[in-house]
Amino acid sequence: MKKILAVDAGGTKLIYSLINEKGEFLTEVKRVATPKNIKDLTDVFKKIISDYEQEADCIAFATAGAVNLENTKVESSTPNMPEGYNSLDFSKLSTKPVYVENDANAAAWAEYKLGAAIGDDNTVIITLGTGVGGGFIVNGKLLRGKSGRGGEVGSMKIKSQKRICTCKRFDCFESYASGTGLKITAEEVAQTDIIFKSSIYKEKNPKDITTYDIIDGISKNDDYSKKVFDIWKHDLVTGLINIVNIFDNQSIVISGGMGKFIDTGEIENMINSEIVVSPVKVKLAKAGNYSGMIGAALLAYDKYLS
């Protein structure tokens, strides 16, 4: 059995554990707050590694940001991480081999190897949270692109409604199909559709209606809430259809906070009634909250230990 020290490096905390080549946890999962400057962060990385360096056969990082093709550095800007993060050479942190992968890619790999998409050599993991992220497996390999930045499906333009996205462009998939997108749709419908006048939320300022209000409203049979969620679902399905027509993937795996609100069977039927390729399965992610660490560990194993 091999032992991989896996670290999930996020903007708020660093989470880590020893994992074996089957993705099983060998030690308790530990966590520490992410330091706010690059020197302290580097020191904490070194400290974590030194605690396990004897035992671990290699080190795996799952991190925010686009990772270079050598899996040694983060190359994009990463606003949640300390300044200078993209100048850190991870390979210098240890005498053992160090492997770095983008966290969404790593999580996608975990879903493919031991989660919801086992055996699906062409699959797409879509994260629906505050934003929309994607991890793509093509012919059994991660789609990383020329510079490790591939999979930016949140930036796919799907409409021409002039809704501004957090990226400053218009009409990105992310600006409709994310949790934030649902909230914006709720506000738009409240401001433009007479249906709002008979809603349980009619006294609320449209700007203050939340994602949870909408989900709660559906359970209370509120027509306004149902309409908002229907629009959100159709926008989500529009983006997913675009993806499936290009990738002809076996499955779409949905992860992220919005996942729990969707009926995968319904979404699957909506997609399959419109695509020009053969039918796709829609599933919820099941590799768990630590899928980034697990995926990074399995990728590091494949590269250095197998």
Next chain:
Amino acid sequence: MKKILAVDAGGTKLIYSLINEKGEFLTEVKRVATPKNIKDLTDVFKKIISDYEQEADCIAFATAGAVNLENTKVESSTPNMPEGYNSLDFSKLSTKPVYVENDANAAAWAEYKLGAAIGDDNTVIITLGTGVGGGFIVNGKLLRGKSGRGGEVGSMKIKSQKRICTCKRFDCFESYASGTGLKITAEEVAQTDIIFKSSIYKEKNPKDITTYDIIDGISKNDDYSKKVFDIWKHDLVTGLINIVNIFDNQSIVISGGMGKFIDTGEIENMINSEIVVSPVKVKLAKAGNYSGMIGAALLAYDKYLS
């Protein structure tokens, strides 16, 4: 040196020649009209093969339609080919190995192996003709998907303008960025924009304005024609940006009849100013009219002879 009999099976004609593993033509390229029923077509395939069967090490077909993962059969409906085409088992046509690939995929492979995208392990070939087609190379392999139908980028929804597409859906990339799309845009602008009143085409019925009129109008400094073409270019770029953000590809190779009207440098700049991944190159295809045959031959060589 190996010899591959390569056949391009189109709705109008069958084109064929012996090709070697370098993609070089060893015999004159011959052509014959495509028979209108499946029995006659099968007989003509057999006749072509029997003429070269002694000499050829294997047989390669590039064909319209989605090809199964075993590369032995066309699985989708192919309106331009005789009824029953998708029940034909190509592997039974010869005692030599037979390989079938979708013509767009085969042409993409030719661009990757010896055309405009040599060395670009992540590249996309976009055909802009009557419709819009795509062939995708990811990690140095063809993206074929679970059933060989991948790459249907023409069906990607990019707007919400309710323009109907030939596929009966709305707002497909193909309905904007194809030659047909340019003609529809020309008609729309003529009907809705006052700029048409001072156009050299103002006496024409908007329905009769052709793609060539627009191209010709630009050379005559006609503002209406320039506006139509600008809209078309922006729609093209919208679709290409979506693609590059997902694939982070080195290059986009443009083929098809509309390719000659675009300034690749201008399109490249428009894309690179908006993408969230690193810059892409835009190039014109250069594997030539026989790229489908060449790509199929090289793929057949890789599978059976290398």
